Amino acid sequence: MLRMPSIPRPGWQETITSQGRGFHHNVTPGPNDRPYWDESVYYSFTLAQVEELERVVDELHRMCLNVVDHVIERKRFADFGIPDWLHQPITASWKRRDAHVFGRFDLCYDGRGHAKLLEYNADTPTSLVEAAVIQWFWKRDTHPGADQWNSIHEHLINRWHTIGSGPLHLAHTAEEASGEDALNVAYMADTAAAAGLATHLLTMEQIGWDTGRQAFVDDQQRPIDTLYKLYPWEWLTSDDFGPAAVETQKRTPWVEPLWKMLLSNKALLALLWELHPGHPNLLPAYLDGPRDLSAYVAKPLLGREGAAIQIVTPAERHSAPGDYGAEGYVYQDFWPLPDVGGWRPVLGAWVIGDEPAGLGIRETQGLITDNTSSFVPHLIIG
Incomplete structure (x- = not known):
């Protein structure tokens, strides 16, 4: 996995606006002034790396569905802080198999070791237009002979047929x-x-x-x-x-259905680890505290865009502002994002229906990916 320089297309701002991206303003003003969509760089993957990521996403998706089954069978809604009056409706939604459309797994991956699940955006995932459309047209315009892990658009159309x-x-x-x-x-x-x-x-x-x-x-x-x-x-x-x-x-x-409340809640991370301890694509995570973790990330169960996250290591502590946390936290092993030329990418891997469908990448210079992080495209080369 390489971070490569690229020459932005002349008039790229007007181009991506016409393709649906109505804003591309700078999200990091100051000395590191940078637009939200940044095509001055891209990430390069091998086909083998992408095929491995597809396999990981497929397995994670099926493991998550098994968690829903487990929570409902064992009546473990309290672990998610879900009010009593919603237990039966969520159960009924799952037993009806109310149709779902999509979700986005956020992964930590350096191209060499195992991809690690950071969290799952299962109810209201965004960064969709740039992942499905903008980076595809960028590839067509700048690297027409290359490939890209991106069948999001086609998968979405096919999925709507089932709704x-x-x-x-x-x-x-x-x-x-x-x-x-x-x-x-x-x-x-x-x-x-x-x-x-x-x-x-x-x-x-x-x-x-x-x-x-x-x-x-x-x-x-x-x-x-x-x-x-x-x-x-x-x-x-x-x-x-x-x-x-x-x-x-x-x-x-x-859409998304009511049972997705069990997958859009970060208590999912602790349940996944409990049911699959030691899984190479998971990080240790607990609901009752950090236990024996020497470095950990405290994530609000219902937090968004990195808000109110705390990173605690033996040497230092980082906190992101935010109002989340009243609902409780999950404590996940701290697994730093890879440093690639001074930037730290998070891979957003999309699942449409029950199929892996594509990839979007956001990167930051800090340890926490938030709403100031830029989106960059990717290619499959080699």
Whole structure:
């Protein structure tokens, strides 16, 4: 795995804007001024490395589904801090096998040793447009003879065929100010339309509840049956209309389904280690404290974008700001990201349905990947 220099395309800002990336502003202002999308570098993988990553993602996905089965059979919801009233609905969602679309595994990998799972974004993963579209067109324009691990677009279209034939509503919260969520939702609508589904975009705030019909309705008072929501279940279930949303799942499950609450919670990391101790693609992780770990990362069970993470080693301590943590923490073995020319990459490996589908890379100069980390493309060469 090599980090290679590359000459940016003339007018690349206008190019990626036309391809759906509506913002590419600098995320690290100052002496290390850098845009969010950075095509002045790329990562190069061999085919053998990518095939190994595909195998790892496939195995991790199946292990995660087994965790859901285990938690439900053993009634271990308390480990995830999930309120009692949600236990039965989550169980019912899993037993119905409510359809799921996608997720993103964040991996630590240096191209030589075993890839290590850092966390799983299973409910509301983002960085989708740049992974599926922007880096693919970059490859086509700059390295047409090379390959890329990237069949995300095709997999998404195929997956929508399994969701249903009726109108699909797609929503994000209007409170997300950067525009990233809106872009991701618009792209999901494009892939659903390519699968032949009628689509309608709106915000979560525009969704209403019709007491007469006992149904959610859109901004035109039409009933919402199938909904893709870029809005996490832990937020939704704590909203005033949360109980009605959960009750609705019996008739018209939303995407991602309710059972994904067990995979979007970082307690998953501890359960994976408990069920598969010593697995080469896992890191030791515990819910009751760091135990015998001499260096560890304390992660809020429901944290996002690296917020409120603490890294503790015998020599130093690093903390990221954030308001998460009231729900509890998981304590994971500290496995530093590889230093590649002064930058530390995190590999975001996508699974669509039940299939590994592609790769996106974000990198930082620090130890914690957050919303200031840049996205860089990749190629398969050799």
